[in-house]
Each structure stands twice: as C-alpha cells, then as structure tokens.
Amino acid sequence: MIAVRGWIIILGSLVVALVAPHFLPPGFSDWLTRLSTLILVAASWNMMANAGLISLGHSGFWGLGAYSAALLANAFHIPFWLSIVPAMLLGAFFGACLAYITGRLRGLFFAIATLATSEALRVVALMVPKLTGGAEGVFVFDQIRPDRITMTSFSLCLAVATVATSYFLSRSRYQYALRAMRDSESAVQMLGVNPARFRIGVTALSGAIASCAGVITAWFTGYIDPGSAFDLKITISAQIAPLFGGLYTVTGPVVGSIAILALSELTRLYFNYSGGVGLLVYGCILVFGVLMMPSGLVGLWKRRRKPVVTDAAVPARAK
Amino acid sequence: MTAAMLELDNIRAGYNDAIAVENISLTVGQSEVVCLLGANGAGKTTTMRVVTGLIPLLGGTIRYNGEDISQMPPHERVTAGICLSPEGRQVFPDLTVMENLSLGSFNRRARRNRAQTLDQVLTLFPKLAERSGQAAGLMSGGEQQMLAIGRALMGQPKLLALDEPSLGLSPKMVSTVFESIQTIARSGITILLVEQNTRAALSIAQRGYVLSAGRVVHEGTAADLAQSEMVQKAFVGAAFTKQSVRKSRRERRLAESNPGGAGA
Numbered sequence: 279m280i281a282v283r284g285w286i287i288i289l290g291s292l293v294v295a296l297v298a299p300h301f302l303p304p305g306f307s308d309w310l311t312r313l314s315t316l317i318l319v320a321a322s323w324n325m326m327a328n329a330g331l332i333s334l335g336h337s338g339f340w341g342l343g344a345y346s347a348a349l350l351a352n353a354f355h356i357p358f359w360l361s362i363v364p365a366m367l368l369g370a371f372f373g374a375c376l377a378y379i380t381g382r383l384r385g386l387f388f389a390i391a392t393l394a395t396s397e398a399l400r401v402v403a404l405m406v407p408k409l410t411g412g413a414e415g416v417f418v419f420d421q422i423r424p425d426r427i428t429m430t431s432f433s434l435c436l437a438v439a440t441v442a443t444s445y446f447l448s449r450s451r452y453q454y455a456l457r458a459m460r461d462s463e464s465a466v467q468m469l470g471v472n473p474a475r476f477r478i479g480v481t482a483l484s485g486a487i488a489s490c491a492g493v494i495t496a497w498f499t500g501y502i503d504p505g506s507a508f509d510l511k512i513t514i515s516a517q518i519a520p521l522f523g524g525l526y527t528v529t530g531p532v533v534g535s536i537a538i539l540a541l542s543e544l545t546r547l548y549f550n551y552s553g554g555v556g557l558l559v560y561g562c563i564l565v566f567g568v569l570m571m572p573s574g575l576v577g578l579w580k581r582r583r584k585p586v587v588t589d590a591a592v593p594a595r596a597k
Numbered sequence: 598m599t600a601a602m603l604e605l606d607n608i609r610a611g612y613n614d615a616i617a618v619e620n621i622s623l624t625v626g627q628s629e630v631v632c633l634l635g636a637n638g639a640g641k642t643t644t645m646r647v648v649t650g651l652i653p654l655l656g657g658t659i660r661y662n663g664e665d666i667s668q669m670p671p672h673e674r675v676t677a678g679i680c681l682s683p684e685g686r687q688v689f690p691d692l693t694v695m696e697n698l699s700l701g702s703f704n705r706r707a708r709r710n711r712a713q714t715l716d717q718v719l720t721l722f723p724k725l726a727e728r729s730g731q732a733a734g735l736m737s738g739g740e741q742q743m744l745a746i747g748r749a750l751m752g753q754p755k756l757l758a759l760d761e762p763s764l765g766l767s768p769k770m771v772s773t774v775f776e777s778i779q780t781i782a783r784s785g786i787t788i789l790l791v792e793q794n795t796r797a798a799l800s801i802a803q804r805g806y807v808l809s810a811g812r813v814v815h816e817g818t819a820a821d822l823a824q825s826e827m828v829q830k831a832f833v834g835a836a837f838t839k840q841s842v843r844k845s846r847r848e849r850r851l852a853e854s855n856p857g858g859a860g861a
Contacts, residue, residue: 458692461690462689465689467671468671470676470704471704
C-alpha cells in the first residue's frame with residue numbers, strides 16, 4: 279500500500295515538474311534548475327554515504343557530465359535530452375573504476391582518494407586544450423539549446439526520478455546490506471554479502487546521477503570551464519544538503535537542498551550591500567544547523583511527531 | 598568419526614608480518630561438534646577467520662566436503678554453507694533485530710527458505726521474536742549473542758562456526774546460550790566452536806583441539822581433554838572437577854538417547 283502511495287507521489291511530482299515551470303515567473307526557472315541539480319548531487323552523495331562511502335569527488339562526476347554533454351553537442355550535435363545517456367554511462371563507468379581502484383580504502387582515506395581524482399580531472403581538463411578548450415572553456419553549440427522552460431522541466435523530472443530511485447533503493451533488501459556495510463564491511467562479508475559488488479554498484483549509480491547534474495548545468499548556462507565544472511563547491515554543497523536535511527534519509531537531501539538554496543538566496547538579498555556579510559550569515563546558519571540538528575531537519579520533524587521513541591528504547595537496555 | 602566435512606591441512610596465517618597460526622591441521626566430521634580451546638592469543642580466532650575466509654591463507658589447504666576452498670572469497674563460503682557467529686557478536690547496532698536476521702539470509706541459497714528458517718530461529722530464540730522491532734544495539738549482551746547465532750543460522754549453515762559465544766556473558770546466560778547451541782547440534786548442523794570457557798565447551802563438544810602459541814598442542818575426545826592434566830592446568834583452574842565432567846558426560850548421553858530433540 280505504501281508502494282502505491284509512493285507511485286502516486288512520484289507521478290504527481292512528475293506532472294508538477296512538467297507543468298509548473300510554464301506558470302512561474304521566468305526568474306524561477308533559474309532557481310528551480312539550480313535546485314534540481316543540487317538535489318541530484320545531494321541525493322547521489324547520500325546514497326554513497328548510506329553505504330559508508332564518504333565522497334569528496336562529486337564535482338568530478340559533475341564535471342565529466344558537463345564536459346561530455348558540451349563536447350558531444352559541439353562535435354555531433356547530440357541534443358539535450360539524449361546527451362544525458364552518454365554522460366550517465368561515463369559517470370557510472372568512472373564511478374565503478376573509482377570504487378574498483380580505491381579497493382579497500384575506507385573513511386578518510388577513501389574521501390581523500392576521491393578528492394584527489396576529482397582535482398586530477400580538473401587539471402586534466404586544463405591540460406588538454408585541444409579537446410576541452412583548456413582554461414578558456416567551451417561554449418555549447420547554441421542552435422540546439424532548448425529554451426529555458428524545457429530545460430527546467432526536464433531537470434525537475436530528473437530530480438524526481440533520482441529521489442524515486444533512492445526511495446525504491448531504501449525499500450529494497452539491498453538497503454540492509456548497504457546500511458550494514460556502513461557499520462562493518464567484514465561483518466557483512468561473513469553474512470554472504472560481497473561488499474565489493476555493492477561498493478562498485480552504489481558508486482556507479484551515484485556517479486551516473488551526479489553527472490546528470492553537470493549535463494543540465496552545461497546546457498543551461500551554455501558555457502563551461504574547468505574551474506566551474508570541477509568546482510569544489512559542488513562537492514561541498516552535495517554533502518551540506520543531506521547533512522542539513524537529514525543524513526541517510528530519502529527526503530533529507532531534498533529538504534536540505536531547498537533549505538540551503540533558500541537560505542543562500544535570502545542572506546544574499548538581505549545582506550547584499552556587502553557580499554561577504556551575506557556569506558558569513560549563511561555560513562553561521564549552516565554551522566549552527568548542523569550542530570543543533572544532528573539528524574537534520576527531517577530528524578527534527580520526526581522527533582516532533584513521536585517524542586517517545588528514544589525514551590521507550592532506554593528501559594529495554596537497562597533490563 | 599564420520600566423513601570429514603572440514604579439513605585444515607598445515608595452515609599458516611597471520612596479520613601483516615606477524616604469523617599467528619602455523620602448521621595447524623584439524624578435521625571436523627559431519628554433524629560433529631568440535632571445539633578449539635586455548636588461552637588468549639593462541640590463534641583460535643585466527644583459525645576461525647581462515648576457515649571463513651576473512652583473512653587470506655598464507656600456506657596449507659582448507660577442504661570443505663572434499664573441495665579445496667583455500668582461495669574462495671568469504672561471501673561464497675557463506676553460500677556454500679559455512680556461517681560464522683563472530684567474536685564480540687558484531688550485530689549491526691542501528692538495524693532492528695529483524696533486519697539483522699534478514700541480512701543473515703542474504704545469500705541466494707538461504708533466501709529461498711527464508712520464512713521457514715526464520716520460524717525455526719525464532720522458536721529456538723523466542724526472545725528475538727519479542728524484540729524483533731528493536732534496534733540490536735539496545736539489547737543486552739546475551740540477547741545480542743542470541744541474535745548473532747540466529748543471524749548465522751539464517752544463512753542455513755551446514756557448518757556453523759561459533760567464535761566465543763560465551764564472551765562477556767553472565768554464567769546464567771552462558772548456560773542458556775550453550776543449551777541453544779546443543780539444540781542446534783542435535784538438529785544435525787556441524788559446529789566448530791571456539792571457546793575460552795573450557796568447561797562449557799567440553800560439555801557440548803565431542804572432540805577438541807588445544808591451541809597454544811599458534812599450534813595444536815593437544816587433541817582428543819572431550820572427555821579425554823577434560824581429564825587431561827595439561828588442559829586443566831593451562832586453562833581450567835581449580836573450579837573444574839571430575840564430578841562436573843561426569844555430569845556433562847551424563848548430559849551428553851541423555852542427549853544422544855533423545856535424538857528427536859527440537860530442530861534448529
């Protein structure tokens with residue numbers, strides 16, 4: 279029954295995603311596109327975090343997606359909606375390679391390895407100007423760029439599909455295996471689960487989704503360069519959103535993405551007389567948010583609704 | 598002794614450069630309960646990790662039902678029927694009892710009869726049924742131990758490897774857990790048991806090996822080991838009397854004369 283409700287919500291959100299951009303003022307399409315790309319990277323980051331893999335390399339996936347879309351559009355005139363496919367394949371392939379190469383690295387070591395790979399990709403993009411345009415960047419072939427509303431609708435649909443994917447993943451039996459991997463990989467292994475397979479699978483899935491975000495941005499802005507496509511800020515906001523919204527949950531990355539985008543817009547509007555102050559306030563709110571809400575906004579909401587959960591569990595332990 | 602189910606032949610294993618076990622050879626027969634005894638650092642847990650494949654074998658061979666499994670990855674060994682209840686329980690604290698149990702039957706072979714196995718496990722450990730929705734980390738040590746054994750049983754083992762099931766439990770809980778292990782043994786599952794609690798181990802095992810500094814220093818039937826001066830001196834201490842051996846032997850005879858016992 280819950281599955282039926284889930285399907286209704288998913289289909290409803292898809293309809294809203296297709297229709298809403300047509301009725302909202304034009305300023306919103308920029309905001310909604312940024313929101314969808316943030317949801318894509320946040321949800322995909324959260325999938326990996328759920329399995330105990332802390333990625334600092336999501337800007338790498340993003341950049342790969344952006345460059346593959348831009349270069350294919352320029353060379354073969356591959357349209358917007360079709361360019362998602364090679365970008366996702368590339369992201370998945372890169373993710374699988376990353377998981378395979380990093381092998382047994384865990385925790386901080388895994389995080390640093392992913393950070394290094396994404397930085398290496400940025401440097402590679404700078405070093406091969408014949409292919410990538412180097413530091414000057416690339417313009418996406420303008421004649422085949424769809425209008426902004428179409429792109430906004432499409433990116434919102436992708437965001438809905440991503441959240442749906444993480445929803446179905448959270449209800450599958452793989453969820454236990456992934457969550458248990460977070461606790462102890464060797465303990466999962468002796469239960470007959472092959473952790474390497476899951477690690478590669480989840481990183482490939484995460485990479486495919488994150489590279490979609492790069493594709494959207496490349497088409498939407500019409501221009502990319504190594505600095506913006508492999509920006510470390512992408513990686514950082516990919517983890518702030520789930521942390522702020524609620525780590526390891528399905529709704530957390532969505533709620534967190536909305537919240538941090540709204541916060542950054544509001545602080546920018548109210549403190550715009552000097553750029554720094556807005557960022558400072560924004561940063562302070564994030565720090566306090568993460569400190570005061572260890573399970574994020576979603577956790578806050580759950581606790582408000584059933585305040586007895588933790589109290590009931592304590593006597594059982596004392597027994 | 599019936600046909601050997603598990604055979605270790607001159608195995609050698611360790612961590613990084615430190616060799617923890619060397620030249621260990623042992624056999625476990627079909628439906629037999631065999632215990633590995635020894636003090637801290639004797640190599641019991643290392644042997645267990647080699648059997649389940651959690652650490653690589655540096656020398657020697659492991660045969661399981663006649664097949665060489667020395668290089669088989671751990672998850673395939675589980676599918677082949679070697680399931681471990683690890684030292685220190687290692688239940689997943691954030692997952693519920695039921696989720697922990699489901700993970701035990703994750704492999705393809707065990708998944709088919711999951712509902713039936715679950716019934717058997719919950720009959721053996723009714724406590725787990727009561728606690729099914731609770732986070733495993735919030736249970737007592739004894740309950741967690743039951744969960745760890747139950748989780749291993751969910752994999753429908755042919756060979757159940759139990760590493761220190763008495764660790765950190767109260768004496769009363771130890772006897773409860775060992776009664777359950779005996780029930781499992783009576784249902785025909787082969788058990789390889791690692792224990793520091795020699796008395797409890799010998800009360801349910803048919804044979805045992807004594808490990809010291811990474812080698813087998815003594816082997817024999819449970820009754821022989823219980824009476825062996827060496828074992829008593831090394832591990833048992835004064836509390837262990839001949840009387841308790843006779844008692845445990847009597848219990849085992851009773852167990853054998855009552856083969857119908859509850860299934861696990």
